Structure formats: C-alpha cells, structure tokens
Amino acid sequence: MEIQSAEAHWIQRAYEEAKENIQRKHQHGTGICSVFILDTSESKAGEGVRQLKTAFLDILNEYESLHLDDNIAVIGCGKEVKFLHYFSNNYSSIKKCLGHTAVIHPLYIRARVVVISDGNPTGLDMSSSMETSETTTDTENVASNLLERFPNEAITESVVRREYLDYDIGREETVNQVCEILNEREVYRDEVDFAEHNYKERYSDMPCVGTRVRRGCHWNYENQDNLGVGTVIGHSERIGWLHVEWDNGSRILHQFGHDGIKEKYDIRVCDEPRHIPENQQIANGCLVRKGPDWRWGNQNGSEDSIGTVYRIIPTGEVYVRWPNGNKSNYRFGYKDSYDLIMCDPRDPEVAASYRLQLKIHKQSAKGGFP
Incomplete structure (x- = not known):
C-alpha cells in the first residue's frame, strides 16, 4: 500500500x-x-x-x-x-x-x-512469523475459533482434537501446534477481555440477545452447560454463530444455523426465564421493569413492559433488551440510582404479562423470542 x-x-x-x-x-x-x-x-x-x-x-x-x-x-x-x-x-x-x-x-x-512494546517491529517480509506464515493458517484458524468459542473455559487437548475432525486435518503435529498457540494466548482469555463487539445483534434470523436457550440436537460440548439454561448475549461476526452465557457462568460460542459450510444447532430456544440468583443483585437472563429512577420515556415500549438483561457492568450498569426490540444500558446501583426493578418470573402476573408481550412483538423479531 x-x-x-x-x-x-x-x-x-x-x-x-x-x-x-x-x-x-x-x-x-x-x-x-x-x-x-x-x-x-x-x-x-x-x-x-x-x-x-x-x-x-x-x-x-x-x-x-x-x-x-x-x-x-x-x-x-x-x-x-x-x-x-x-x-x-x-x-x-x-x-x-x-x-x-x-x-x-x-x-x-x-x-x-x-x-x-518490546521495540521489535514485525516486518512484512518475516515469512517465518505466525502473522504472515501461510503454513500455519489452518492451525491459527482453529486456535482462533477455539478461543472465541470458549472465552473463559479451559481448552483441553481432547477439545482440540474434536475441532480438528471438522477440518479433516487431525495430524498429531498440527494438534500439538494448536495446543502450543493456546498456551501462549492464555493471557488473553480473562473475563475483562470479552470484547465490546461480542454483545451486538447482527442477524434477524438468529435468536436475539436475552433469549433463553438449552443445549440442542447437535450439542458436542460435554457438560459445559451443567445441563442448565443459558442466555444469548450477542451474535458473532462469524455467520451462524452466537455467544451464550450459561447460568453457571460459562461463556461459549455456539452454532445456530448454517455458517456457510454446514448447518448445525448446538442450542435450542426455551421458555425458562432466569430466577433471581442467590447472593447476586442481578444476572444475565433476569427479567426487569422500569424502576424508581427511570427517566428514559417510552424507550421500554409501555408502562408495564418487561425486558431481559443480557449484559452486566460491575460498576452498577446493565444492558436490557425490551420486547419492542429496543436495547440500551441502564443504572442498576450506579451512584445509588436504579432505572430498573427486578421481576420474579414465578409470579403468575409477571409470567402472564411477559408471555403476552413476547407474543405481541414476536412478528418484529424473527427467531428472537422464546
């Protein structure tokens, strides 16, 4: 250039x-x-x-x-x-x-x-570098995919071998190379490194953020979900993939539909709102309504609209998706202000209102609601 x-x-x-x-x-x-x-x-x-x-x-x-x-x-x-x-x-x-x-x-x-920096630039002509080497493309792709799919999980050798089966390149040498790359990149897998762009909605035919899910017909992730329920927290830039946070805290990238190569459904949509967890003020998947400090007009759609939490910032901020499709961040403890209050899904009135709203707005969010 x-x-x-x-x-x-x-x-x-x-x-x-x-x-x-x-x-x-x-x-x-x-x-x-x-x-x-x-x-x-x-x-x-x-x-x-x-x-x-x-x-x-x-x-x-x-x-x-x-x-x-x-x-x-x-x-x-x-x-x-x-x-x-x-x-x-x-x-x-x-x-x-x-x-x-x-x-x-x-x-x-x-x-x-x-x-x-270490002061050592990586030149464009350094063919031996992993950044430009064509011979390591497959290995890097597999390692990158694994790090994206298991952002805060330990990736074992058996998981690497299973991934290579999909690529039909399961040689012992290449498996070892991926394991080495993963060991070197371990420093990038902290909770705080879950990037901003992972929380975005990108595809209208995918479950929207806040959707509750369980393992699906093509599940191949051992017991990473503890046989429990999870919450969709974003769509991956990779077509056909989305990010799920399971109620046990695991965050994993799952396939839902066709990714350009094959069609798989690691997860399925379910109708199981998250109960208010013990020893936590709020969690992804919880239901909320506007609270005492609300000042955002009709952003939520209506006076009694119920939204779903899909992202939490430790300093007292949460992100919510409302049934009308609006998404935004709100105060939940920040400077002692609460734009939202929690809803108990076991309350018959809450459950009935929530399902009615989903039914009304389902037409405007294909595949996006339980």
Missing part, C-alpha cells in the same frame, strides 16, 4: 472510530484522556505478552488507588489494529483500545498516548 493511500485509510479509520466513541454511553470522568497502545504482535508472544499485561494492569491499579478521574482508551496493535475499549474512567471494564483527540462537550482535550 502506498504511503498516501495508507494515510487516507487511517484518517478514515480514525474518523469512524471517533464517531463510534461518541455514540457509546461509557462512564466518563473529568480528567485528561490517555490512550494506551499495546503491542500484541508476534514478537511479544508468550512471556512478553504476560509482562505487557502485568504492566498495564499495574498502571490501572495505580489509577484506582489514587482515585484518578482520567479517561482511558486502549488500542491493540499487532496482526490486527483495533479499538478494544473506548474512552472511560471505568477502569475495571477497560481492556485495550483507542487514541487521538477526544471531544467532551464543546471542549477539545489533547490525548496522552502511552505505548507498551
């Missing part, structure tokens, strides 16, 4: 990411904006990545201990350059992502940029 076209590409990319940052409703502070650019290239694989992550987390811990109110964004810079988290002062939520000048109200604030 020529220098001029490359420059135009990154200017356009910066413009698009700036718009995305403005559209999000992240919690913001009044301090300066700092951008962390983390080197995730192949030269830092293994111990280098662990050191990078330790340093970054130490810095965030320092921000929290000093009660700073700065906004931080993080960019991952390696085989793929992308925003992993936009500007926010919610340090417990921050993973990796963004940079440039931030706009807050009418004020322009110059961003402070922090780069964490």
Whole structure:
C-alpha cells in the first residue's frame, strides 16, 4: 500500500472510530484522556505478552488507588489494529483500545498516548512469523475459533482434537501446534477481555440477545452447560454463530444455523426465564421493569413492559433488551440510582404479562423470542 493511500485509510479509520466513541454511553470522568497502545504482535508472544499485561494492569491499579478521574482508551496493535475499549474512567471494564483527540462537550482535550512494546517491529517480509506464515493458517484458524468459542473455559487437548475432525486435518503435529498457540494466548482469555463487539445483534434470523436457550440436537460440548439454561448475549461476526452465557457462568460460542459450510444447532430456544440468583443483585437472563429512577420515556415500549438483561457492568450498569426490540444500558446501583426493578418470573402476573408481550412483538423479531 502506498504511503498516501495508507494515510487516507487511517484518517478514515480514525474518523469512524471517533464517531463510534461518541455514540457509546461509557462512564466518563473529568480528567485528561490517555490512550494506551499495546503491542500484541508476534514478537511479544508468550512471556512478553504476560509482562505487557502485568504492566498495564499495574498502571490501572495505580489509577484506582489514587482515585484518578482520567479517561482511558486502549488500542491493540499487532496482526490486527483495533479499538478494544473506548474512552472511560471505568477502569475495571477497560481492556485495550483507542487514541487521538477526544471531544467532551464543546471542549477539545489533547490525548496522552502511552505505548507498551518490546521495540521489535514485525516486518512484512518475516515469512517465518505466525502473522504472515501461510503454513500455519489452518492451525491459527482453529486456535482462533477455539478461543472465541470458549472465552473463559479451559481448552483441553481432547477439545482440540474434536475441532480438528471438522477440518479433516487431525495430524498429531498440527494438534500439538494448536495446543502450543493456546498456551501462549492464555493471557488473553480473562473475563475483562470479552470484547465490546461480542454483545451486538447482527442477524434477524438468529435468536436475539436475552433469549433463553438449552443445549440442542447437535450439542458436542460435554457438560459445559451443567445441563442448565443459558442466555444469548450477542451474535458473532462469524455467520451462524452466537455467544451464550450459561447460568453457571460459562461463556461459549455456539452454532445456530448454517455458517456457510454446514448447518448445525448446538442450542435450542426455551421458555425458562432466569430466577433471581442467590447472593447476586442481578444476572444475565433476569427479567426487569422500569424502576424508581427511570427517566428514559417510552424507550421500554409501555408502562408495564418487561425486558431481559443480557449484559452486566460491575460498576452498577446493565444492558436490557425490551420486547419492542429496543436495547440500551441502564443504572442498576450506579451512584445509588436504579432505572430498573427486578421481576420474579414465578409470579403468575409477571409470567402472564411477559408471555403476552413476547407474543405481541414476536412478528418484529424473527427467531428472537422464546
């Protein structure tokens, strides 16, 4: 790519990411904006990545201990350059992502940029690198798919072998290569690294976020679900796949429909709203109504509309999908404010109202409701 076209590409990319940052409703502070650019290239694989992550987390811990109110964004810079988290002062939520000048109200604030790298660039001509090697494409694809499908689960050798059966390349050498890649990438599989884009709805013919599910006719995941119920929390960028959080806490990527190669149904939609869990204020799959601090007009559709929680932010924020298809984030404990109240699905009135609403709105969300 020529220098001029490359420059135009990154200017356009910066413009698009700036718009995305403005559209999000992240919690913001009044301090300066700092951008962390983390080197995730192949030269830092293994111990280098662990050191990078330790340093970054130490810095965030320092921000929290000093009660700073700065906004931080993080960019991952390696085989793929992308925003992993936009500007926010919610340090417990921050993973990796963004940079440039931030706009807050009418004020322009110059961003402070922090780069964490080993100083060794991965060149375009380094054919031996995993980032450009054609000989490791299959291995990387399988490892990447496994990490996406099991974001916070231990991936055993038997799981790797089972995945390779689908690719018809079950050689011992390649299985070992995948296991090595997974061991090196283990540092990326923390709960906080579940990326923002995984919570999006992308396909109208897939179950919508908040839909309750059980294992389906093509289930092949041992007992990862504890024979229980889960909640759809997002659609994968891979066609035919979606993210499910099971009530036991496991998050797994499952196939639902045709992915361009084959048609499988790892899960099936069920009508089992989540009961309010013990020792938790709220959980994904729980039912909610507007609460005492509600100030969002008719966003929920009606006065007694019942929505489903599909994402929880530890600082007192939850994301809800309403039967009319609207989705947004709401306060549930943030600064002692509650936009929502919990609904007990065992209450006959709640159960009847919930099912009636689903029936009314089902036409507008194909495949999206129990």
